[in-house]
Amino acid sequence: MTDTATTTLEIPGYREGTWVIDPAHSEVGFSIRHLMISKVKGKFETFQATFVTPANPLEASVEAHAEVASISTGDPNRDGHLRTGDFFEAETHPTIDFVSTGVRVEKGEFLVDGDLTIKGITKPVTFEFDFGGFGADAYGNYKAGASAKAVVKREEFGLTWNAALETGGMLLGDDVTITLEFQAALQA
Template structure:
């Protein structure tokens, strides 16, 4: 494993970046019945990326509206919002606060604390910059994607049902995928 203390990101612009919710998404994928995957998404309330001169000293805080969960099946969504899963009445937000940025073997990693269902656990996102640009109105924009796999049971999301054929209805591992676009503030 090789780590580095600096990284060169073409077009990198220090300052504060605010997430644009209309051009960003938090997606997830989980196994269903051990044979297929169910996909869904959440709406992002807010996210701020603080970008100092050294990108490896950057920080991010993000807040997701748990009740905005959408799997394109209202019955399933209501069940996922219930006390069996996210219990959005009690835990209305899913939050991430970074604790560090690093590069290992050429890959950028963002470490942080993910709080979901009232439980906080460390998570590492594989992070990839999409690039920087200027929109037609002169605003600086940045894009990125990030991905992490978490065990939902680590966050107290333990509901499940055994299948007659063996296995369970809902897999433990959930892949979280972030598609992000932010606007430079200062």
């Protein structure tokens, strides 16, 4: 059941306005099962996002973009492979894009629905948000902080490269967990 009674009074520190992500205090990460025994993590070094918060938080919106060429997993060879046609095709599809389509509250959790585009393929995705709160930084900038997570099937976005293991199974899992840690500054 969706809670439509949420107001600004229920979110201490909530303010209307446009917020821009602070990349120095934010991260766009991901993880995927590797060799069926562990996970490999990575992140995008270059990204931007804008949030718009009207009087009703359930009418908020977000637009975000990550530059594929900035992918970093700690292994330059793997990063180079991820930029090729086997995976993201960075030259043809230079960004991963997310545009929200709605915000809702279910069981006390903020959920942001939207369209995620990877390799020119757009699919609906829901991010679970955990708000850290609001506050001013040392320079007087008013900021919001949050964490968010979504799980997507990479093959649905055309990321189909894989290799069979001699022991059975596949080198890479299909589920990719996208994680966001961010601070955003309210614009004047």
